[in-house]
Amino acid sequence: MPARIHLIRHGETEWSLAGRHTGRADPDLTARGEERARGLAARLQGRRFSRILASPRLRARRTCELAGLGAGAEIEPELAEWDYGDYEGLRTAEIHQARPDWDLFRDGGPNGESPEQVSARADRVIARLRSMAGNVAVFTHGHFGRVLAARWVGWPVTAARRLQFDPVALGILGFERDDLASPAIALWNDGPGAAT
Helix, strand or coil: CECEEEEEECCCEHHHHHCECCCCCCCCECHHHHHHHHHHHHHHCCCCCCEEEECCCHHHHHHHHHCCCHHHEEECHHHCCCCCHHHCCCEHHHHHHHCCCCCHHHHCCCCCCCHHHHHHHHHHHHHHHHCCECEEEEEECHHHHHHHHHHHCCCCHHHHHHCCCCCCCEEEEEEHHHCCCCEEEEEEEECCCCCC
């Protein structure tokens, strides 16, 4: 059976709650983030995972742990969040004060990753995921998770801006009728709700 990817965004942090771009920084989960991450265990109950992959960032690893899957997790560096460079820690409104037309998915972050670099990274992850079988759990981040889903179905990085991905939300990437030539998004942004 081809892989069925259970893409999970990490739980809420103080920075995600405040709308701060959080790439390299690694704040821990809020109390609500931890509570909702624990709730993943019930949502994922009964599913057996052939592989469990997690971003190296604490917030993703902690979410995986609280969901009851930490013991079997493999750390995958390429699942890390977008590197925002000079925009790390800033809110979009703050960035727009200096660059009113800025769009992450088109422009990237200065001295960080470009959309092309993030797209290439997502494509490498996808190539690895497509070599797997069965249910695979992937714990990652908001922007990178959106890019991963867009690239899964062959869309450009710019299309990822149309995919909202809330904290502790679940997406399922698979294939229509198990046809490897027809990648599909089977479920998207299923979760306990937005951070705010």
